Amino acid sequence: MEKPKVEKDHVDYASEMDILVPHEHRFSVLNRSFGSLVGAGLPLFSIGGGILRWVLYQILTDFHVQRGYRVAMTPAVASTELYKVSGHYDFYRENMYVFNIDEHEFAIKPMNCPFHVLIFANLLQKYRENVPLPYKIFELGTVHRYELSGALYGLMRVRGFTQDDAHIFTPSDYLHETVMATFQEMKEIYTKLFQLPFSEENIYLRLSMGDPEKIGEEFIGTKEEWENAEEALRGVAQEIKESEGMKYYEEKGEAAFYGPKIDVVMKFGEDEWQVGTIQFDFNLPRRFKLVDLVKEVGAAEDLYMVHRAYLGSIERFLGVYLEARKGRLPFVLNPVQVAVVAIRTGKEEVDRTIDNAVLLLREMLVGEGIRAVVVPADRTSLARKVRKFETTVRPSIQVYVGEKDLEKGEVPVKYYVLGEGHREKKIAFSSPEEIFHGVMEIIRELEAPVEELTGKKYRLYEDLQYMV
C-alpha cells in the first residue's frame, strides 16, 4: 500500500534549516528525546534560529526606535505583589507559573504590561510634565503562560514565547493618530520585512466593541472612555476601508472587560490567523492610578493605555509563516543565504580552477557578512546533492560554477523571490570579482525591502559550512 503523502509542517522546515531542535528528536547516547529534557511547550531554537531571531530583533528594535518608541527589557520573574495590583493574580492565576522562595511568592512573567506601567510611572514622578506624550514603550518580551499539555504543538501553541510588545500611554487628543500610526507600522512590517501581501483579498479587521448597556458593570471604565476609544478604532477602520479596501467587522459586546480592540486577521490559503492586535485598556491605568499621577504631575488631563503587537507571539508567527511559505524565509533572516555549488569534473587542473573560483567567491561574500557556504558536487551527484540542499537548507541564492561556465565566462544563478518563486539569471564575468559583484547585486535587491524600513543593512555572519 502506498503511504499517504503528508505535507511538511513548520517543525520539519525549522528542523531542516536548523532553526529548531525538534522535541521529538532523540538524544541518541542518552536514549531520550530532546523534548523530555527541555519540557513540553518550550521550544529550543538551534543556531539557525538564533541567527534568525537576533537579526529579527535588531530590525524590530531599530524600526520601533525610529518611530518614537523607547526600548525596555524587563525581568523574567516578579513578585506576585505586582500581579496582585495589576489584577492578573485574580483573573489570570491559572495561566501563571507561581512559586515560593524565602516565604515570598513569585511568578514567571505572563505579560509585559505591568512592568511597562511601572517604568512609565517612575518616569512621570521623576520628569513630570516633561515626559513626552504619547509615550510608547517597546519590548521584545519573553513571557510564559500555562497551556494544557494536549493543546501544545510545535511553535504554534507553546508555554514560553516572545512578543513584539508595546504599550502606548496617550491623552485622548491623540487617539486617532495613535491607532492610525500603529496600523501603518503593522503594514510596513508585514509587507517589507516579511513580504506578505497586505490587501483586501487577504486581510480583514475585526473590531471587538463593548456593550453600552453594560459599561460600568461587565465592562470597566466610563461611557466616555469607551466611546472615545471605539470611535478611534472605528474611524481608523473606516479610513483603511476607504484607502485600501479592507473590510472590517464590528462585534458588539465582544470586547474584553477592560477595553475594545482591533484584530488584524490574515488569510493564508485556507487558514485564517489573527496576526496583529491593537487593544485599549481601561483597567491597568485605574489599578495603578496612572490617571491620578498624570494629572498630579501636570502631564495631561486624561490618559488612555493601548497594548499592541504586530507579530504577536514571534514563535507562532514564525510557525505560520514557515508553513505558508513552505520553508522560505526573507533573505536577511535565512540562516544559509548563499550556496556556491562547485561542479567538479575529476580533471585535476580544471577542478583546481573551479575550487579557487568558488572559495574566492565565498570568501568575498563572507567579507560582506553574507552567510555563504560551498556545496561541492560532481556531475553524477550534482542533481541529487543540489536538490537535497535546495529542499532542506533552502538557501536564498544558488550560484553554479562548472567547467563550461568558466570557459564561457558566465555562471548561472538561481534565487528565490518571496511570493513569486525562483528566478534565474546569468552573471557574465572576465574575473572572479565580477561574479562576486553580480551576486551582490542580487543580494542588494533581496535586502532592499528591509532596508526601506530602517535605512540599515542587517548582516550577521556565522560559519555554517558544516550544514553542507
Ligand SMILES: [Zn+2]
Ligand atoms: Zn500589554
